[in-house]
Amino acid sequence: MLDIAEELSRWAGQGRDFAVATVVAVDGSAPRQPGAALAVDRDGTVIGSVSGGCVEGAVYELCERALDGGPAVRERFGYGDDDAFAVGLTCGGAIDVLVAPVRAGDPARAVLATALAAAARGEAAAVARVADGPAELLGHPLLVRPDGSYEGGLGGHPELDRTAAAESRAMLDAGRTGTLTIGAEGARCGRPLTLFVESSVPPPRMIVFGAVDFAAALVRAGKFLGYHVTVCDARPVFTTRARFPEADELVVDWPHRYLATTDVDARTALCVLTHDPKFDVPLLERALRLPVAYVGAMGSRRTHLERNERLREVGVTDEELAGLHSPIGLDLGARSPEETALSIAAEIVAALRGGSGVPLKGAHIPIHHEAGPPPTRVVTSMA
Template sequence: MTFLKGFLDQVEDWFLKGQRFAMARVVESIGSSPLPIGAAMLVGPNGEALGSVSGGCVEGAVYHTATEVLSGAPPRTERYGYSDADALSVGLTCGGILTILIEAIDRDTFPHFEEVIAHVREGEPVAWVTGPVTTTGAEVHRIVLDGNKPSGTFGDAALDTEIAGLLKSSLHHSASGLHRIFKRGVSCSIGAPDEESNSLNLFIHALTGPPRLIVVGASSHAAALASLGRALGYHTTVCDARPVFATGERFPDSHEVVREWPDRYLMHTPIDARTAICILTHDARFDVPAVLAALASPAGYIGVMGSRTTHHDRNRRLCEAGVTTEQMRRVHSPIGLDLGGRTAEETALSILAEIVALRNGRSGKALAAVHGPIH
């Protein structure tokens, strides 16, 4: 969850004091773009700018529009793309197209924004809808979904029910984006045939909390991995059964340190498809039971550290324990990409590079050696 990351306290202070600020969000992205759907930049009541919508390409133009909205202009929708004339001023040099929704936020325009802030702070899932979004702006009807409890209304019970269903689906799939709802009650993606007179375009912003990074083994490599993983937005856990090694002092950057046998911990802790499990003990007493427990979970990434000799011996033990060839394909061993690193920090970089590549369905090769969009 990157929304409001790094400036949550400031935004909460503005809102609770009743101060008005502008929020610009990426609501649609076509082709290569620097930041994902939902990326946000805020302009505070004194003109301060926080966050980013493009990594720098169009920030100046967005800031100018945000100040106008902050001064009383209606919400605006702006589209930015590459052209020879404006590529170095307000265009996207990467060649993509961004649609940015710019609106003012305060207690009057978004009374439920305090709920959003609370959920972001606690890392809990929350989704909300803004719309109808048009080519020029958006109205300010909103519904916030807190678990299964929606807040707010569009003024129509049937429409509210359909939007609540979309919010739940967006949270389940961790997907923010534009949706078109037809007045006859059928919804579809924004790319559907245009029926402007019979539809509403809505932007759903879904925040599902940070993905988990579970590191097995209280080693120096684990400390480096927990630190870098936290910097990348993961909720990090270090697990080791040895209390002398599994201490908060040794892992100051980990969100939590668990003193428990790793296989037992993996059997009861919440794990989903976004969870990465990294087993760094390279000791058969810990490795094999931990891998078996990880394979019984829906974890999206399972990696195990060790030399090639350790890797082959571990595979033999796993086969003897009944692990199938298909299951073995889920295990990334030896862990990480071939970066040639030797330090704990370089090893952590190698591991997280593999995790990010797998999560995005990419090869992990040098960009110069592949074709297609970078993002």
């Protein structure tokens, strides 16, 4: 649901009634992951997607029923061998979809409107909703903030809300979306509840060091992937809005000095394109010791080997250098800045998602990898 927060927040602000269908579980191969959502308003306007087209028609009908006074429901859609073209996922998997109405006068509407507005502004927040449990509790929302405060409720049991808020906050801290089960103690009728928790966190950062032509292309690729992109270079003549119109932020400073003062986290990608020892050695000395997701450094194989020696001379250990791979990016035969940016971006995605980077054709590997915690660091160097 939070993946279409901007549009839904606008609908809520306009006073529209709507129904939201959210993927809460995936079994096997499926085109969309948990959190993907589709919404329908009373005029029949549709935004979002839960399956890439496979089951949208059936989900649309469920949303219409919810808007006509129906309760929240959970439905499973999957592949059927008897009729591959009937309602189902012909990709072979199954998805569970939670469909819930958001109507005027519903107490949950105010909670969801607050959550949607926060997500649309890029603020950190989590929404926990009952995805499996007593029918009367399905879809009940709890909004949880980073400081642990919360509003809404899962059915009028304070202890249940406190437990759900604490568990949801832990998922928010990790930037995770998924399910959790609240034990029978405190749950209605002694039955455990399965909650679907969606975390909205600010966009991950991509910091591109070096205001070069390759950087301009990489900025565009980073924005396409949803990163908040910063370009940093010590040379003001090159670090201009005219050269990088799509960058979120331009910083004129020595790269290592800027990295020492800016905030990074386990989702941050650092792309070092300076290709100059006076910039990239002190920068990589610091970058290799940070708990970030990705560090890439541009340079020829000879430059790469010389840089390794310089880094050892300033105290970087072989263990810290062990993750330094060459070349940066996937082997696409890239030549132009745009092709090179695509190569780098593809490697970042593969690193974060656990992909191998090999062609799917002829490879006996899953198309969709299970989401897991991001790696502490992937360090690469370009030939």
